Amino acid sequence: MWDRLLTDCHVATMVPAPGNPLGLLKNAAIGIDGGRIVRVGKRAELAGFRYKEVTALGGAWVTPGLVDCHTHLVFAGTRAHEHALRRSGASYEAIAKAGGGIVSTVAATRAASEAELVAQSRRRLHALMAGGVTTLEVKSGYGLDTATELKLLRATRALGEGEPVRLVPTLLAAHALEPGADREATVAMICEAMIPAVARAGLATSVDAFCETIAFSPAEVERVFTAARANGLPVRLHAEQLSNQKGAALAAKYKALSADHLEHLDAAGAKAMAAAGTVAVLLPGAFYALQESRKPPVDLLRAAGVPIAIATDCNPGTAPLLNPQLAMNMAATLFGLTPEEALAGMTVSGARALGLAHEVGTIAPGKAADLCAWGIENLDELAYWIGLPGPDRRLFAGRDA
Known part of the structure; x- marks a missing residue:
């Protein structure tokens, strides 16, 4: 029965x-x-x-149930003031170089307790759940040190306890450099301390990085990926958002679950992703909020046979988006996806981007x-x-x- x-x-x-x-x-x-x-x-x-x-x-x-396969849900504070700065003409890069952007959220997140992080994030979680999300990826990345990254991942686990939702924690190990930080020492800390500590604690199911001129170079990301794989964790990558750093091909080399953003993706990168089975995760909320003009090459992805997922990219700075249907509408209206592709992007392809196609989607x-x-x-x-x-x-x- x-x-x-x-x-x-x-x-x-x-x-x-x-x-x-x-x-x-x-x-x-x-x-x-x-x-x-x-x-x-x-x-x-x-x-x-x-x-x-x-x-x-x-x-x-x-x-x-909808699968939101790319979010930065757990953080402290907001960056609403940056919205005003961008309306005045400041670029994402300029705000970041002036001490805003990711590092400003890092300061608020470090100051918050684990309980405060859970309390602030729960309202955002409930909004996405109300929109139909049943599986949700949550990245860390607002710690930039091992202790705070562990705190973020513990908060993610606590946030999911007792809630009718499946949270998928990701260690966003290489997200940003603190002002004045030594690049070599930072990458060494990520590879030798942060990733092993998270793996030992079983707090993440994958490792992510931001490959960009304002973040980490392909060579640095490759070191992070090597460490992740050595600790038994699959990888994913923020790639080709602001420039073409050949991140998509690098992600494919390491059989990444996904490469995300991809506005500057080229044919070689798309071909490599297709061969590796790496999912393209498109994030129209960030494209909209940053008022970008260069769209991800959807026709190139289609021609190469790369699965296309859609996600909210919910985060405090570049995609304060809490509605999965709006993400689907944006994917169709701004990027030219068909309604069928948009639905697949937040179900079957989103599940594949998380390595959960056997379970959901x-x-x-x-x-x-x-x-x-x-x-x-x-x-x-x-x-x-x-x-x-x-x-x-x-x-x-x-x-x-």
Whole structure:
């Protein structure tokens, strides 16, 4: 006997079939037991099974729970004043070089206790959950020293306890250099102290870095990646956001789960990502907030066969974005993704970017029963409405949440 049957619905399984790339099922039903999907099919096909509870969804469209695969959710303070500076014409690079940007958040984060970090971050988490997010990556990176990075990752773990959401912690080891810091000593500290300490504590599932002229060079990132792999942690990379540092090809060399931003990606980088199975994570919220003009080369990614994910990039400076539907709308409106690509970007491709395609991102037997039921007429509405409030019903592990 199953725990639950969802019926009177249409389903986007996100499992492609010939002529049906989103795996759509009309007049469908979903069987759930033990927090997992046991069967999905036409309503008539599931009529003969026994279940403890039946929930009629009133003709709603059901999708996998949304996967926000790139956020910097846990931090202290805000950088709202930088919004005003940018409106006055200051660039991201100029603000960073003047002591603003990432390092200003570092100061506030170091001063906050672990409990304060959890309390400040919980409101942001709840906003994303209300939008339909059931799996959420959370990067550290606002510590710049081992003790504070560990504090951020512990706060991430504490934040997820008791919440109906799956948090995926990432050590953003090489995020920024403190003013006056010695580059060699910083990279050595990351490789020899920070990454091993996080690995020993089991606080992160991957290691990230920022490869850019205002951050870390490809050679420095390669040292970080080597250390991550030596400590059993896969990697991902902020790449090609402000310039082409050949970061995407470097990420592919290390079989990175994802390369993110990619506005300055070239053909060689796209080809390398495709060969390595590295997912492209596009972040339209940062593109919008920074008023960038160079878009990521979506046609190049399509032609190379690189999976495209979408994420909010929720962070205090360059993407204060708390609505996953708005991220999908921006991906379609600003970057030219189709509504189907935008939905895949926050479900199946987002799961792949986190190494969780075996667990979430599609509606199929054996997968976690993390689902969203949307009171919409067709799926195109998910990337059409500007800031849709969220699903009518959100399920995590098969229960309403």
